Amino acid sequence: MAKIRLANEQDAPTIADIIKKHYEEDYMGYVTFNENYVKEKMKRNNFYFVAEVDNIVVGCLRASVVDIDLAEIRNICVEERFRNQGIATQLLQAALNILKEKHMRKIVARTIAWNDKAIKFFKTFGFEQEGLFKEHYRRGIDIIQLYKFLK
Ligand SMILES: CC(C)(COP(=O)(O)OP(=O)(O)OC[C@H]1O[C@@H](n2cnc3c(N)ncnc32)[C@H](O)[C@@H]1OP(=O)(O)O)[C@@H](O)C(=O)NCCC(=O)NCCS
16 A cells, blocks of 8 residues: 655655656656656646656646535546555545635546547546547647546
8 A cells, every 4th residue: 555645845856757767658647747847837726646666656637626525636646656556546535635624516527538548547546538639738649538527
């Protein structure tokens, strides 16, 4: 079991490194993703979680409040050698708990349309597909949006 906790500013470089590693598997946002971007995002309307194994950060997740009771799960990634151990499950569960406490109604998550592993992962949590965005953030990148209502 990993230890899940809210991230702090000191985690920003590690989080940026982990996210950058996953560009090839899913669209993770700006290519200029860096420590300062992570720190900036930590300031408001976002909950960054990290997963630690033996005090080393091996995974992260960002939950963003995007409207009054709408939130988005972004940047969920686990270092390759720590996968299939339930770490992303722990991260998402922690995020959903906090979003529920914050009275969020609808939670969405976006993945690249061919990221079967991530889509299956979210569906296990009761997320359902609600949309396909053609060539969305970048040319050649189709995006699927999944959603789950918390209330
Ligand atoms: C998608 C991703 C976050 C999943 O991370 P993970 O930590 O491997 O996920 P989990 O271990 O919680 O779940 C994955 C599988 O392991 C299984 N599992 C969960 N706990 C387990 C355990 N203790 N032992 C063995 N298997 C376990 C799950 O049931 C799941 O199985 P399934 O694929 O048959 O449904 C990871 O593959 C990743 O970082 N991918 C790259 C980035 C990405 O695509 N992000 C998503 C879009 S933003």
